[in-house]
Amino acid sequence: MNAVIIGSSAAGLACLDTLLRFSPELNATIISEEAYAPYCRCLLTYYLGGMLKEQQMVIRDTTSYPANTNFLFGERVDRIDTQKKYVILTSGPEISYNKLLIATGSNAVKPKYYDEEKKTFTLRYMDDAKKIEPHIRNKAIVLGGGFVGIKAAFGLMERNIGVTVVISSGYPLSMIVDEKTGWFIEKDLRDMGIDIRTGEDVAGIKTKNEVLRVSLSSGFELDSDAIIVGKGVKPRVELAKQAGIKTDMGIMVNEFMETSAEGIYAAGDCCETMDIARKRFWVNAIWPVAVEQGYYAALNMLGMKAPYHGGIGMNSMKTRAFHLITAGVLKGGEGVSLFEKYMPSTNQFRKLAVRDNVPVGMAFYNNPEEAGVIINLIKKGTSLTVDPAKIVNNEVSMMDILKPL
Amino acid sequence: MKVVVVRPERCVGCLQCRFACSVVHSESKSPFTAPYESILSKPRIHIGVTTGKEPFPNKCRHCNPAPCEMACITKAIFRDESTGIVLINPDRCINCGMCAMACPFGVIRYHVYVDRRTSAHKCDQCFARQKEGKIPACVEVCKVGALVFEDYNKMMDKATDQLAFLVYLGIREKEHGKGSYPTLIAYKNILQEIKRR
Numbered sequence A: 001m002n003a004v005i006i007g008s009s010a011a012g013l014a015c016l017d018t019l020l021r022f023s024p025e026l027n028a029t030i031i032s033e034e035a036y037a038p039y040c041r042c043l044l045t046y047y048l049g050g051m052l053k054e055q056q057m058v059i060r061d062t063t064s065y066p067a068n069t070n071f072l073f074g075e076r077v078d079r080i081d082t083q084k085k086y087v088i089l090t091s092g093p094e095i096s097y098n099k100l101l102i103a104t105g106s107n108a109v110k111p112k113y114y115d116e117e118k119k120t121f122t123l124r125y126m127d128d129a130k131k132i133e134p135h136i137r138n139k140a141i142v143l144g145g146g147f148v149g150i151k152a153a154f155g156l157m158e159r160n161i162g163v164t165v166v167i168s169s170g171y172p173l174s175m176i177v178d179e180k181t182g183w184f185i186e187k188d189l190r191d192m193g194i195d196i197r198t199g200e201d202v203a204g205i206k207t208k209n210e211v212l213r214v215s216l217s218s219g220f221e222l223d224s225d226a227i228i229v230g231k232g233v234k235p236r237v238e239l240a241k242q243a244g245i246k247t248d249m250g251i252m253v254n255e256f257m258e259t260s261a262e263g264i265y266a267a268g269d270c271c272e273t274m275d276i277a278r279k280r281f282w283v284n285a286i287w288p289v290a291v292e293q294g295y296y297a298a299l300n301m302l303g304m305k306a307p308y309h310g311g312i313g314m315n316s317m318k319t320r321a322f323h324l325i326t327a328g329v330l331k332g333g334e335g336v337s338l339f340e341k342y343m344p345s346t347n348q349f350r351k352l353a354v355r356d357n358v359p360v361g362m363a364f365y366n367n368p369e370e371a372g373v374i375i376n377l378i379k380k381g382t383s384l385t386v387d388p389a390k391i392v393n394n395e396v397s398m399m400d401i402l403k404p405l
Numbered sequence B: 001m002k003v004v005v006v007r008p009e010r011c012v013g014c015l016q017c018r019f020a021c022s023v024v025h026s027e028s029k030s031p032f033t034a035p036y037e038s039i040l041s042k043p044r045i046h047i048g049v050t051t052g053k054e055p056f057p058n059k060c061r062h063c064n065p066a067p068c069e070m071a072c073i074t075k076a077i078f079r080d081e082s083t084g085i086v087l088i089n090p091d092r093c094i095n096c097g098m099c100a101m102a103c104p105f106g107v108i109r110y111h112v113y114v115d116r117r118t119s120a121h122k123c124d125q126c127f128a129r130q131k132e133g134k135i136p137a138c139v140e141v142c143k144v145g146a147l148v149f150e151d152y153n154k155m156m157d158k159a160t161d162q163l164a165f166l167v168y169l170g171i172r173e174k175e176h177g178k179g180s181y182p183t184l185i186a187y188k189n190i191l192q193e194i195k196r197r
Helices: A010-022 A041-048 A126-135 A147-158 A179-192 A238-242 A287-301 A371-380 A388-392 A398-402 B016-024 B067-071 B098-102 B127-131 B137-141 B152-176 B183-196
Strands: A002-006 A027-032 A069-073 A077-081 A086-089 A094-096 A099-102 A106-108 A120-122 A139-143 A162-167 A195-198 A202-208 A211-216 A221-224 A226-229 A233-235 A264-266 A271-275 A280-282 A314-318 A323-328 A336-343 A348-355 A358-365 B002-006 B046-049 B055-058 B077-079 B086-088 B109-114 B117-121 B147-151
Touching (some): A002 A094, A041 A126, A041 A147, A139 A147, A179 A323, A314 B098, A336 A388, A348 A388, A371 B098, A398 B046, A398 B055, B067 B077, B137 B147, B152 B183
Parallel strands (some): A002 A027, A027 A069
Antiparallel strands (some): A086 A094, A271 A280, A314 A323, A323 A358, A348 A358, B046 B055
């Protein structure tokens, strides 16, 4: 069987590993437009902060794979012929496939003032990080208070660079957490020495002697060496759309990860799967979900018919001052009741969102040990056996939840 | 593949497994010098207490596929192919906290144990000891049989046998009434026999 994988990040590599684990004699081709050995995208902010070197980011050793695995790095797929089952590369060659996985991932959203000439960059690929690095000397601005933005700000701060985070909404991580959790993050980030400006946007950028002069919407002006934009990601669906595969926000897949075209599967940031907490189709562009989808796609490519029941958005952010773990939906909706408790002595905060006695969202601030148990309940859709108010008050032990399972 | 099976109903909460675990993972491997080492060895098995004050030993299950392995962004968590044990490479770990988020049993902690850097810390099922042909330290010291090192399928077979016999006794008692040979003694004898297998 010829298996072709487009994209060599989380989903692509997880798929390749699973394929080889269950059928080692398979001919696999993995195509990536980046000319680097497989690396982890989430580590780019650490690379920027000088905490990791380039070779430490490599997550797979391509030489350890069997001879019938083909790695094509630095190649782009031009189009997919779904009738004759061919993948056509921009450089010319045609590769035939029996099973194809589209794991093209997502691209960073580029705002209207995005201009590399004016030292405004997004941070999504290794090339981006390499472009940003020489420009940064002592001051930087990060636009967007998402995970990429805050992690980039934290990384730069570790290098003793003055960072200002400009957030258009009222508090950091506004897409993931609610206002109250946002306050704690904002306070701790400020205590660490990161300047945060909420409710503002960039009005204009001027260049003067290699230094950027950025004016904000409130009229405030800032000097900076470079601007890093972290305004979210957008699924890359152009390739699939061109081939006539059904797309919506991302590529539409059924529960067996198969797209509308036969023999073509999709996984990772580019595809739209069931979100258990939201109970609707959603794009969860995070690493663990992509790996999981790649795993299930591989099982189904081998004809095992393993249904993927969906994932949830979850994230963990650890800095020197705090460790935040969030999952699911936290902002109240229909029939969602919220429970929360702040413990000032330990600077811990717990929040739990429950719908019909089934947890749908959580945010644990500074107590990571027990977060996984609740996330598992959200994922499985299991109803709680104990009072949720007692969980946030730390009155019940997690063992009460674990023991009956 | 042999795994450590936890039987929480037998645990009395003596914490000897925790003590043995930290000693075995210390530099000197001696209970007398381990507390004075510069990097204090931490136990990798956790005894939680429920609200009913019942102890519950909680340790890494070495799941397959492992959610922590899937969530690890640096590939610091990997599976040893020959034994199936999920291990952490502390040199690659960047302390991002993803594994604690993914672990459905809440067994991953963050401690300084190598190079004065904080990294993820969990049970390695005494990988080094198993290579020497020994059984995991927590199982060795467990006095009440709450931790058993056994082939998982064999363990399940035994449990099935026990359950089947219990059901059989119930049916027999219902049909014939209480016989001259008390059911409880019969049950105990059979359990003994199953244990000997």
